[in-house]
Amino acid sequence: MKQPTLSIILCGRNDRYGDDFIDRLKRSLLWNAQLAAKHHIQTELVFVNYHPEENQKCISSLDIWPTSDYWTSRVITVRSASDAFLEFPAKNIGIRRARGQYFLITNADILLPELFFYSFHQWIKQSNTIYRADRLNVSRRYNTEAALINTADEYCVKGGIFYRPLMIPHGLYSALLPTYLGARRAVYSCLPFLLTPSEQFLLKHHFTASGDFTLAHRDVWHRIQGFREHTPISTHVDSLWLVKALSHQINLQELPIAVLHQGHERRHNFSSPSQEMNQMWSILQNQISEYLATRTPIVDTTDQWGNPEISYPEDSI
Secondary structure (H helix, E strand, C coil), rough: CCCEEEEEEEEEECCCCCCCCCHHHHHHHHHHHHHHCCCCEEEEEEEEEEECCCCCCCCHHCCCCEEEEEEEEEEEECCCCCCCHHHHHHHHHHHHHHHCCEEEEECEECCCCCHHCCCCCHHCCCEEEEEEEEEEEEECCCHHHHHHHHCCCCEECEEEEECCCCCCCCHHHHHHHHHHHHHHHHHHHHHHHHHHHHHHHHHHHCCCCCCCEEEEHHHHHHHHHHCCCCCCCCCCCCHHHHHHHHCCCCCEEEEEEEEECCCCCCCCCCCCCHHHHHHHHHHHHHHHHHHHCCCCCCCCCCCCCCCCCCCCCCCEC
16 A cells, blocks of 8 residues: 555443444444545554453454555554543554554544545645534434535534424535534624633634544654543543644634534433543643643643653554
């Protein structure tokens, strides 16, 4: 395979997260690999098999890894006496070892839209830009992109997360939502005292569900370093990285696409946040407030992010 244009970086392990993790992963890999091959995007999949459970079959041995002239997979296994699954330390390990020109940090149940691959070379040209996209939560009952989109019930867009009432079809809701968001931005622009400065900052930039689609040139990831690694839980760590990137004067560009998230049970419920979730929200708010007050570049990792000196076992597929 040629030097990859795109590295897609995921993490996980052979467990039953969300009830059927392996089924969602398999569908995501096959879907994205077929589109990469169709549109001739040289892609490597970097999967970090983080703290695998000893009683489960090795994930790299499962029959789930597609191959083609445009797609290869690398499975990096990180073993430990601990059974804790730490999403962003795992992703940092993948980022450190990825070989592509651009790195897409996403999750193992994301289906990328065909337009992303079709327009990749037209859209993705800047080395000092982070590319973001919306996310739709979809049912898994269908196999075509159009049919899946019509099942969307959760819309992660710039400005927040919104839920479609069952009696309103996707076509109507997706047409009305931008109008509502525009009106809301206009109100907050005229009445800025309704929001704190950090809340205004969050509305100004596309932070929502950034862990499902954050794409940037490899130089960006290595220059400003990876995700914060020592946090109570993973919630909002993706947003903390975006704040850091913006503090380093990296541009943020929104792509006119939405990635599709295969619906499943989740660890954290934003409608009923835990104490740890509230703690992470405070950390995010404080980081934004500190940046707005000082306008200095944020440094929240060490040179050892992603454990660059450790040689982990790797399977190339």
